[in-house]
Each structure stands twice: as structure tokens, then as C-alpha cells.
Amino acid sequence: MTKNMDAVPPADVSADETGKVSRRSLLMGSAGVALASAALSATPALANHDHPVAHSSGVSPSGSLSSRIYAVVDGVADIARMPTDIPPPIARREPETVSVELETIELEARLDGRTTFRYWTFNGTVPGPFVRVRVGDTVEVSLKNADDSSMMHNVDFHAVTGPGGGAEATSAAPGETKGFTFKALNPGLYVYHCAVPPVAMHIANGMYGLILVEPEDGLPPVDREFYVMQGEIYTEEEFGSSGLLTESYEKLLNERPEYFVLNGHVGALTDHYPLKANVGETVRIYFGVGGPNFTSSFHVIGEIFDKVYQLGSVTSPPLTDVQTVSVPAGGATIVEFKVEVPGRYVLVDHALSRVERGLAGFLIVEGDENPEIFNAHDH
Numbered sequence: 001m002t003k004n005m006d007a008v009p010p011a012d013v014s015a016d017e018t019g020k021v022s023r024r025s026l027l028m029g030s031a032g033v034a035l036a037s038a039a040l041s042a043t044p045a046l047a048n049h050d051h052p053v054a055h056s057s058g059v060s061p062s063g064s065l066s067s068r069i070y071a072v073v074d075g076v077a078d079i080a081r082m083p084t085d086i087p088p089p090i091a092r093r094e095p096e097t098v099s100v101e102l103e104t105i106e107l108e109a110r111l112d113g114r115t116t117f118r119y120w121t122f123n124g125t126v127p128g129p130f131v132r133v134r135v136g137d138t139v140e141v142s143l144k145n146a147d148d149s150s151m152m153h154n155v156d157f158h159a160v161t162g163p164g165g166g167a168e169a170t171s172a173a174p175g176e177t178k179g180f181t182f183k184a185l186n187p188g189l190y191v192y193h194c195a196v197p198p199v200a201m202h203i204a205n206g207m208y209g210l211i212l213v214e215p216e217d218g219l220p221p222v223d224r225e226f227y228v229m230q231g232e233i234y235t236e237e238e239f240g241s242s243g244l245l246t247e248s249y250e251k252l253l254n255e256r257p258e259y260f261v262l263n264g265h266v267g268a269l270t271d272h273y274p275l276k277a278n279v280g281e282t283v284r285i286y287f288g289v290g291g292p293n294f295t296s297s298f299h300v301i302g303e304i305f306d307k308v309y310q311l312g313s314v315t316s317p318p319l320t321d322v323q324t325v326s327v328p329a330g331g332a333t334i335v336e337f338k339v340e341v342p343g344r345y346v347l348v349d350h351a352l353s354r355v356e357r358g359l360a361g362f363l364i365v366e367g368d369e370n371p372e373i374f375n376a377h378d379h
């Protein structure tokens with residue numbers, strides 16, 4: 001029996017007519033450095049594109065994240081994946097054949113209140129779909145590269161045992177569909193990403209996601225599950241500029257991002273899709289780092305992780321009572337905690353300069369006050 005793990009993306013995300021990059025770059029295939037220079041030569045075409053937000057109001061985006069103003073700009077695509085967009089836990093206790101359908105889509109979308117960026121995505125969102133299978137499952141992966149793509153794309157699942165995690169088998173030119181089948185041998189939470197050279201560029205532009213391979217008996221039930229991924233964005237223009245920003249290959253090579261984001265763009269998990277829970281509930285966050293380069297010191301301000309499945313391992317006993325967890329680039333973790341006190345909790349990378357470059361998320365907890373656990377004094 002075959003199950004469809006993820007629907008094809010909504011039509012509106014692919015209806016994009018923006019800046020075509022020269023086909024020359026993709027014809028060079030996996031030529032590594034040669035491809036990198038071709039991609040560089042392609043950037044002026046992007047910079048010239050007539051974007052929809054250049055003429056929006058001149059609100060200063062500088063200063064701390066909390067003081068930013070997010071203007072709603074009509075007609076700008078939003079690539080943020082909702083953190084609640086996760087398939088339910090797998091109830092069955094037998095392996096099955098499941099299918100995973102990915103489509104690589106390039107589109108201009110909101111980066112911040114006054115800026116857009118030309119993202120490369122799986123299924124039109126950053127991160128791509130949360131793939132959920134069970135150990136022992138046979139997974140049929142199909143990857144279609146959209147007709148209007150300018151680049152070759154593929155997918156490398158870290159959950160795959162086999163060459164390149166499937167990268168070569170799925171390398172698809174625009175309009176092509178490729179695929180492969182793998183058996184999920186090792187339970188755990190794994191990153192997937194595009195692996196077409198220069199790989200760092202494809203990841204930085206948004207091509208990453210998570211796949212959970214559930215253990216035989218699944219994970220313990222919780223009240224809320226969330227899907228959050230961290231990434232870096234490298235632009236020629238400095239943080240806080242307006243308009244359609246241009247990717248910077250030089251800054252990428254020097255590991256000097258202008259933006260750090262959760263779920264694709266600045267404000268994705270604060271203004272647009274904050275995480276929500278009620279007092280008394282247990283929260284689980286599947287947290288991954290697409291990167292491509294920076295390790296995250298993942299922390300939730302005002303909470304303590306009751307359990308941490310370190311490095312995404314679900315076959316090792318979880319650590320207990322942890323403040324901050326280190327998550328490497330191309331790695332993941334699972335954290336769980338019970339929320340006892342209402343309020344607004346902030347998801348951060350505790351390398352806190354990154355908050356000023358866009359990285360933050362909110363967890364809004366609603367319910368009755370719990371003064372025995374936390375009580376602000378009136379003076």
C-alpha cells in the first residue's frame with residue numbers, strides 16, 4: 001500500500017515569472033567550482049528584476065527585532081512553513097511502502113517586511129515538507145524540478161543508506177522528474193537538503209528539511225508537535241536593506257551571512273506563525289539546522305528542556321533538564337518540555353547576535369497563571 005506523504009504545492013507558489021538565470025549554469029551540472037562561477041555570473045539578472053516591494057514605505061528596519069515593523073505587502077509570496085505543518089504520529093506497527101513527492105520550486109518571496117529574496121525550495125516552503133516514516137518502511141522518493149526552474153536540483157536524505165543519500169539518483173534538470181527507493185534502516189531525526197554543487201548555495205537559498213524515521217513503537221505521545229529549522233541567508237546588500245536582495249557567493253564562501261532565520265524568513269515564527277500551546281501541555285519541537293554553516297545553540301527563553309534527544313537520536317535515552325542544546329549544521333535535535341506558566345517564550349540561537357539578524361520565534365502559552373511556579377512581584 002502506498003501513502004502520499006505530501007501533497008503537491010499550492011498553485012500560487014509556482015506562478016512566478018521572476019528573474020531567469022542563464023541556462024548555461026545548470027548545463028554545467030556538478031562541475032563544482034566551475035558551476036559556482038556560472039552561478040555568480042547569473043546574479044545580475046536577478047538584481048535587475050522589478051520587484052514588488054522596493055517602493056514600500058521607508059520604515060527603518062534597524063534596531064532590535066522586537067522593535068521591527070512588518071508591513072503587510074500584497075502580492076509577495078511567503079515561503080515560511082507553518083511549524084504545525086507536521087504529519088500525525090504513525091499509528092501502524094508494520095512497515096509499509098510510502099511515497100514522498102518533492103517538487104523543487106524557485107520563487108521570489110518575502111525575506112523581511114521590506115525585502116524579498118529569490119528562494120530555492122522544496123515544495124514552495126522553507127523548510128520543505130516534514131517527512132514522517134517508520135523504521136523498516138520502504139520509501140519511494142520522487143523529485144520533480146519545476147519547468148520554470150533555472151537550476152538543476154536534487155535531494156540528499158541523511159536518513160538514507162546509499163550513495164549520496166539519493167542525490168545522484170534525483171539530480172533533475174528543469175522539467176525533469178527523478179527518483180529512487182530506500183529502506184529506512186535507522187530511526188532518528190534527519191536533515192535532508194539539495195546537494196547540487198555548490199551545495200552550500202542551494203542550502204542557503206532554502207533547500208532543506210527534516211525526515212523523522214520513527215522507531216518501531218513510535219515516540220511517546222505529547223500534546224503539541226512543532227517543526228522548526230534554522231538557516232542563514234547571504235545577500236550582497238546588508239541586513240536591513242529594502243527591495244529584492246541579491247545572493248552573495250563571496251559572503252557564502254566567507255561564512256558571513258547577513259540574515260539568520262527560523263522557517264525561512266524574518267518574522268516567520270514571530271509575526272506570522274508563532275507556536276501556540278496551553279498551560280499544562282507537553283510540547284515537542286523537532287529542530288534542525290539547514291545552515292549551511294552555523295551551529296545553533298538552541299534555547300527557549302524562560303523554559304528548560306525536560307528531555308533532549310541529542311543529535312536527533314531516538315534510540316539513546318534522552319538527556320534530562322537541559323538549558324541550551326548544540327545543533328550542528330546538517331544536524332537535528334528533539335526537545336520536549338511541559339509548559340506550566342502562561343506567557344510569551346522566545347526561541348533563539350543563544351549566539352544572540354543572530355537575533356539582531358532576524359532569528360527568533362515565539363511560543364505563546366495561554367492559560368491560568370501559576371503563581372506557585374512563577375510570580376512577578378508588584379512594587
Ligand SMILES: [Cu+2]
Nearest residue numbers: 153154194202
Ligand atoms: Cu538545489
